[in-house]
Amino acid sequence: MGPPPGAPFCQEVPGKFPPRQGILWVCDRGKEGDSVDWKKRRRILWGAWALALGLAVSAWFVSLPDVPALPAGQTAAALPPKGYLALTFDDGPWPKTTEALLDGLAQRGVKATFFLVGEQVADHQDTVRRMADEGHQIGLHTWHHVSLQGMTREEIAAQLGKTQQTIQAVVGPEELMLRPPYGFVDETLKQWAKTPIVCWSVDTEDWKDQNVERIVQTVTQQAEDGDIILMHDIFETSVTAALACVDRLMAQGYYFVTVEELFALRGEVPQEGGVYLSLPPKT
Secondary structure: OOOOOOOOOOOOOOOOOOOOOOOOOOOOOOOOOOHHHHHHHHHHHHHHHHEEEOOOOOOOOHHHOOOOOOOOOOOOOOOOEEEEEEEEEEEOOHHHHHHHHHHHHHHHHOEEEEOHHHHHHOHHHHHHHHHHHOOOOOEEEEOOOOOOEEEEEEEHHHHHHHHHHHHHHHHOOOOOEEOHHHHHHOOHHHHHHHOEEEEEOOOOOHHOOHHHHHHHHHHHHHHOEEEEEEOOOOOOHHHHHHHHHHHHHHHOOEEEEEEHHHHHHOOOOOOOOOEOOOOOOOO
């Protein structure tokens, strides 16, 4: 859920796209009527030239960063005209609604990010395992969905450590980012979270009125390249609205990615204790 009015919130950290790469092909062939000796010499000369050029090209490509692939299930010949969005869900997993959401995302080839409550993970391990198996990102949302603001180092460690251990017992070792409940962040949390802190730039407030059309309108009117969208997978109306948002925004040319994919696409390395609202392209 979003923070009450006047609550301390997060600050935005932008990113950038890495450059593109290509492939260079080199080939040769002999000429008719060449003597055997000249053919040998030609092959030797061409071979030496190709080797030298190949080494030079290899050295050039090694210096370039990797280019992230397009999101799985959302293939295209070119980059999307609008950009990338990260759809995120808090407070789950909840068997009925989360499973319905996973079904809808799978049908559309879309990956999302789920910030999970530890005690819910313990009760619904099969749903969490399915999230991981289908390529969604999983993150921390504390054990009891409590505000971490004002907690001591030991209290923060207890909330996050137990949640992390429970998730990793289900899906294996994973790097788990943190979504603090209500978006509350203070200096103690930034110092001791030991993981990137992911907030949001589009708040659907889907928990307030559970009105599908209003939620869809909020997202489609506000979403821009690099936004992180906050929703909850514990309401049937949120599931309906989320899938409607995906359909409308994909039709407009947006691609949906996980938060970690968005970092990679922007060429950003998430920092421990760093607070992120969105990852827009650098202008």
